[in-house]
Amino acid sequence: MTNSTPPVSHSIADIKALIHRESRRVTSYDVASAAGVSQSAVSRCFKPGASVSKATYARVMQAAFELDYTPNPAARSLRSFGARRSNLIALVACSRWTLHNPELLDELSHHFSLRGMRLLLFPLQLEAGVAEVLADIWQHQVDGAVIAAPVAEREVAEFERRRMPVVLFNRSVRDRQINAIVCDQAGAARILVNRLAAAGHRSFAMIDGPATSSIALARRRGVTERLAELGLAAPLHVSGEHDYASGARGLREIIDKLNGAPDAVICSNDLTAIGCLDTARLELGLQVPAQLSITGFDGIAQGAWRGYQLTTLRQPVRQMAQATADMLVGLIASGASGVERRVFSAAVVEGATARLGPAV
Amino acid sequence: MTNSTPPVSHSIADIKALIHRESRRVTSYDVASAAGVSQSAVSRCFKPGASVSKATYARVMQAAFELDYTPNPAARSLRSFGARRSNLIALVACSRWTLHNPELLDELSHHFSLRGMRLLLFPLQLEAGVAEVLADIWQHQVDGAVIAAPVAEREVAEFERRRMPVVLFNRSVRDRQINAIVCDQAGAARILVNRLAAAGHRSFAMIDGPATSSIALARRRGVTERLAELGLAAPLHVSGEHDYASGARGLREIIDKLNGAPDAVICSNDLTAIGCLDTARLELGLQVPAQLSITGFDGIAQGAWRGYQLTTLRQPVRQMAQATADMLVGLIASGASGVERRVFSAAVVEGATARLGPAV
DNA sequence: TTGTATGCGTTATCAT
DNA sequence: ATGATAACGCATACAA
Numbered sequence: 001m002t003n004s005t006p007p008v009s010h011s012i013a014d015i016k017a018l019i020h021r022e023s024r025r026v027t028s029y030d031v032a033s034a035a036g037v038s039q040s041a042v043s044r045c046f047k048p049g050a051s052v053s054k055a056t057y058a059r060v061m062q063a064a065f066e067l068d069y070t071p072n073p074a075a076r077s078l079r080s081f082g083a084r085r086s087n088l089i090a091l092v093a094c095s096r097w098t099l100h101n102p103e104l105l106d107e108l109s110h111h112f113s114l115r116g117m118r119l120l121l122f123p124l125q126l127e128a129g130v131a132e133v134l135a136d137i138w139q140h141q142v143d144g145a146v147i148a149a150p151v152a153e154r155e156v157a158e159f160e161r162r163r164m165p166v167v168l169f170n171r172s173v174r175d176r177q178i179n180a181i182v183c184d185q186a187g188a189a190r191i192l193v194n195r196l197a198a199a200g201h202r203s204f205a206m207i208d209g210p211a212t213s214s215i216a217l218a219r220r221r222g223v224t225e226r227l228a229e230l231g232l233a234a235p236l237h238v239s240g241e242h243d244y245a246s247g248a249r250g251l252r253e254i255i256d257k258l259n260g261a262p263d264a265v266i267c268s269n270d271l272t273a274i275g276c277l278d279t280a281r282l283e284l285g286l287q288v289p290a291q292l293s294i295t296g297f298d299g300i301a302q303g304a305w306r307g308y309q310l311t312t313l314r315q316p317v318r319q320m321a322q323a324t325a326d327m328l329v330g331l332i333a334s335g336a337s338g339v340e341r342r343v344f345s346a347a348v349v350e351g352a353t354a355r356l357g358p359a360v
Numbered sequence: 361m362t363n364s365t366p367p368v369s370h371s372i373a374d375i376k377a378l379i380h381r382e383s384r385r386v387t388s389y390d391v392a393s394a395a396g397v398s399q400s401a402v403s404r405c406f407k408p409g410a411s412v413s414k415a416t417y418a419r420v421m422q423a424a425f426e427l428d429y430t431p432n433p434a435a436r437s438l439r440s441f442g443a444r445r446s447n448l449i450a451l452v453a454c455s456r457w458t459l460h461n462p463e464l465l466d467e468l469s470h471h472f473s474l475r476g477m478r479l480l481l482f483p484l485q486l487e488a489g490v491a492e493v494l495a496d497i498w499q500h501q502v503d504g505a506v507i508a509a510p511v512a513e514r515e516v517a518e519f520e521r522r523r524m525p526v527v528l529f530n531r532s533v534r535d536r537q538i539n540a541i542v543c544d545q546a547g548a549a550r551i552l553v554n555r556l557a558a559a560g561h562r563s564f565a566m567i568d569g570p571a572t573s574s575i576a577l578a579r580r581r582g583v584t585e586r587l588a589e590l591g592l593a594a595p596l597h598v599s600g601e602h603d604y605a606s607g608a609r610g611l612r613e614i615i616d617k618l619n620g621a622p623d624a625v626i627c628s629n630d631l632t633a634i635g636c637l638d639t640a641r642l643e644l645g646l647q648v649p650a651q652l653s654i655t656g657f658d659g660i661a662q663g664a665w666r667g668y669q670l671t672t673l674r675q676p677v678r679q680m681a682q683a684t685a686d687m688l689v690g691l692i693a694s695g696a697s698g699v700e701r702r703v704f705s706a707a708v709v710e711g712a713t714a715r716l717g718p719a720v
Numbered sequence: 721t722t723g724t725a726t727g728c729g730t731t732a733t734c735a736t
Numbered sequence: 737a738t739g740a741t742a743a744c745g746c747a748t749a750c751a752a
Contacts, residue, residue: 027745038723043747053721068521070498074434074446075745078728086434087500088480095466106455109483118500120448121479123469138430140447140478161428244665278666305604306638307667387729398739403731413737435729438744 010034012066019067026069034063046071077141089328090137090145092122092130093169101300103317104169108146111325117143124149131155138162144328147171150212165331167324170315171214177339179331181324183315185215185297188346189222191359192266192295192313195348197230198357201263201293204235207250207276209242209268216242216268219297223266236262240272247275248283255284261292264354270296270303270312277308277353293354303351311351316344370394372426379427386429394423406431437501449688450497450505452482452490453529461660463677464529468506471685477503484509491515498522504688507531510572525691527684530675531574537699539691541684543675545575545657548706549582551719552626552655552673555708557590558717561623561653564595567610567636569602569628576602576628579657583626596622600632607635608643615644621652624714630656630663630672637668637713653714663711671711676704 010033019026028042035042037056044050045060052060063069077086089112091105109119120142122133130151137145144165151168153176159166168180196204206223209216220237227235238253240246247267255261261280267273273296280286280294288294289311296303299314323342350356370393379386388402395402397416404410405420412420423429437446449472451465469479480502482493490511497505504525511528513536519526528540556564566583569576580597587595598613600606607627615621621640627633633656640646640654648654649671656663659674683702710716 025745028747029745039745040723040725040747041721043745044722047747051721056721072438072745073499073501074437075728076747078432078434078438078730078745079747095462102455105481106483109481118496119481121465121469121481123466135430136478138428139433141433244661248666274665282666301604302662305634306608306642385729389729399729400731400739400741401737403729404738407731411737416737431731432729435744436731438729438746439731 012063015067025072026067028069028071030067031060031063031069034067035059043071086141086143087117088120088140088142089117090122090140090142091119091148092124092133092137092145093148095123095125101298101317103301104148104321107318107321108325111322112329115325115329117329134158137164144332146324146328150214165328167328167331169320169324177341179327179339180341181320181327181344182341183320183344183346185218185346186222186225188297188313189219189266190226191348193223193226193230195356195359196264196266196293196295196354197227197232199293199355200357201355202232203258203262204232204264204266205254205258205262206235206237206266207240207246207254207268207272208237209240209272211239213242219268235266240268242269242272244271244275247272247277248279249275251276251279251284261286264293264295267294267296270298270300270310272296273310273312273353274302274308277310289352289354295354297346299346299349303349309352310349311354311356312349313346314349315346320344372423375427385432386427388429388431390427391420391423391429394427395419403431446501446503447477448480448500448502449477450482450500450502451479451508452484452493452497452505453508455483455485461658461677463661464508464681467678467681468685471682472689475685475689477689494518497524504692506684506688510574525688527688527691529680529684537701539687539699540701541680541687541704542701543680543704543706545578545706546582546585548657548673549579549626550586551706551708553583553586553590555716555719556624556626556653556655556714557587557592559653559715560717561715562592563618563622564592564624564626565614565618565622566595566597566626567600567606567614567628567632568597569600569632571599573602579628595626600628602629602632604631604635607632607637608639611636611639611644621646624653624655627654627656630658630660630670632656633670633672633713634662634668637670649712649714655714657706659706659709663709669712670709671714671716672709673706674709675706680704 012034015030015034019030028039031042032039037060041056042060044052045057112119120140130147130149146167146169148169151171151173153173156173156176156178166179168178170182172180204227208220223235236254236257238250240250251265265276267276273294277288277294280288280292286292296310296312299312303310303312372394375390375394379390388399391402392399397420401416402420404412405417472479480500490507490509506527506529508529508531511531511533513533516533516536516538526539528538530542532540564587568580583595596614596617598610600610611625625636627636633654637648637654640648640652646652656670656672659672663670663672
């Protein structure tokens with residue numbers, strides 16, 4: 001009895017040489033040839049739960065390993081109709097918000113990773129609209145999208161027409177119900193105003209965020225409405241861009257217009273608040289919070305730095321990110337179209353830059 | 361005379377209905393049918409520089425627009441041999457470094473966008489290796505990869521075998537030449553030491569970065585070697601993780617071990633330096649830079665905040681990011697395998713947290 | 721369990 | 737300039 005190789009199989013070396021000569025990638029046919037089986041057998045070995053004999057499976061996997069074979073996802077997604085998933089999620093976000101919230105990107109990619117999906121980045125200029133990247137998103141055949149940027153009703157309709165699942169992160173669209181994970185900005189703002197008012201603050205100023213930001217809008221609305229309800233004077237609004245410089249510029253403008261400092265400056269985000277705080281203490285020599293209370297929104301890491309201990313409203317970013325991943329993955333898996341909106345609450349971080357009264 | 365439709369073309373509405381009924385995506389055949397041309401004609405209209413008549417082009421594009429047609433990239437990449445591009449770039453990076461460098465992500469995605477490529481995120485735990493995401497990278501058929509994380513020689517070999525272009529960002533691999541964009545960390549460290557020594561500092565301590573970080577290693581090496589060359593005592597090294605807390609912990613450990621403050625603490629990055637600075641001033645009541653000089657590395661935005669004005673070494677991140685995109689796109693386009701290494705220099709940011717002598 | 725044959729949507733080649 | 741047709745690599749229905 002002599003040793004014999006399987007009838008049709010070629011040697012690994014020969015196949016590698018062939019592939020190299022033709023300068024192409026390894027295909028399932030190559031693996032089949034190396035393992036002495038048919039191409040469909042190889043395909044089955046890579047499909048979880050297919051019916052393959054132990055022996056065949058072992059031979060195929062061995063050959064696949066030696067040839068560095070990976071199924072071509074393009075061909076795979078081309079073939080299977082229902083399952084043509086790219087496992088790609090588009091993340092459309094304004095650089096500012098996303099990048100100054102390391103936690104967000106971190107947590108989002110983590111939770112999507114756990115489900116075998118990866119984030120494809122579509123960064124926008126500060127508060128630019130998603131319109132400019134829409135075409136690109138279609139091109140890349142993503143399975144779904146997370147949008148943390150201003151969206152118009154028209155654009156949401158586009159996603160719907162193409163049946164692409166979308167979850168809005170901390171954004172909303174006028175006149176349209178859409179899946180979203182949000183933090184109750186207005187509610188948080190109201191609580192903040194309550195506690196500032198309870199501590200005796202009477203004159204307020206606010207450094208706003210970008211005009212196109214629905215987050216900034218909601219924060220402003222919450223502040224303004226609650227102050228009115230409490231019978232306090234409307235706050236002085238100055239514009240800002242949610243960055244450090246806006247805080248410095250904003251405070252100077254406020255003091256200029258009021259001919260002095262108000263009791264409290266509510267900043268539309270933490271970065272602005274930090275800029276405001278530095279200017280108040282270091283440039284204007286104001287005692288914070290003794291002479292002037294300064295608050296932010298977000299709860300970014302820098303706010304907790306020893307020199308700041310910013311009084312702010314912390315959004316549960318990690319939970320929100322997880323909820324976003326959960327929701328989007330669910331939508332992709334089920335193909336469902338029911339609209340859901342999950343609202344999280346911000347928590348007051350007492351910090352040391354504002355005098356706060358007791359919670360009501 | 362009755363109204364008549366063109367011979368072969370069907371109405372947009374009919375086609376849309378058909379597609380909806382069969383619950384599938386729009387294909388070039390649909391567009392062809394709507395425009396009354398062949399499928400090849402449609403294909404040509406989407407290929408830049410193909411020969412199509414004005415009239416045909418217009419009709420096809422109109423139909424494509426009305427049907428929301430986008431060429432299927434899977435099918436496209438399946439067919440074209442040389443040009444089977446996914447237009448995807450893998451960005452493998454440690455969350456810490458990437459996320460605390462908004463500029464990096466910003467600039468990288470910007471420059472790749474200009475060339476029609478998008479970043480696919482493969483974030484790693486702090487200083488984890490790329491091994492764990494390798495399989496995922498192959499799966500996604502990216503055109504190339506930017507790696508800003510620790511890589512082993514073995515892993516680089518994998519990329520080479522699969523002929524996937526790679527550019528290392530601010531990293532290097534032992535015993536292997538590989539395309540890279542780097543900043544001369546050791547050189548920068550030497551310059552820093554020169555200027556600190558010139559200002560009279562004699563006793564040095566250093567808060568290191570993660571042991572696996574080649575950046576941290578290079579910085580430490582530069583500091584140590586230059587101090588030795590100048591005949592000064594070796595610095596006290598304490599470990600750190602390139603974060604804010606490490607700076608605070610590190611300084612306490614240094615003072616504990618030395619029974620007092622050294623002349624200068626060189627921190628392995630800005631975040632650490634800021635933590636160190638806050639602790640020195642606010643917890644220990646030290647005068648910086650009068651009693652103690654503190655320096656960082658990187659040149660992050662927060663270091664320039666009014667309260668810090670950190671003395672540091674600024675890496676030209678934007679230029680480096682652009683160079684990275686240039687190099688990787690070049691490698692992908694040419695298929696070349698020549699190894700290139702572009703080295704940038706860091707610039708001293710004088711700041712206000714260290715006494716510096718004149719540049720030599 | 722295994723192999724054969726077919727189609728996914730596109731681009732490229734070749735006629736016309 | 738345009739249309740027919742052959743791949744591309746894989747998954748699957750079906751036959752064996």
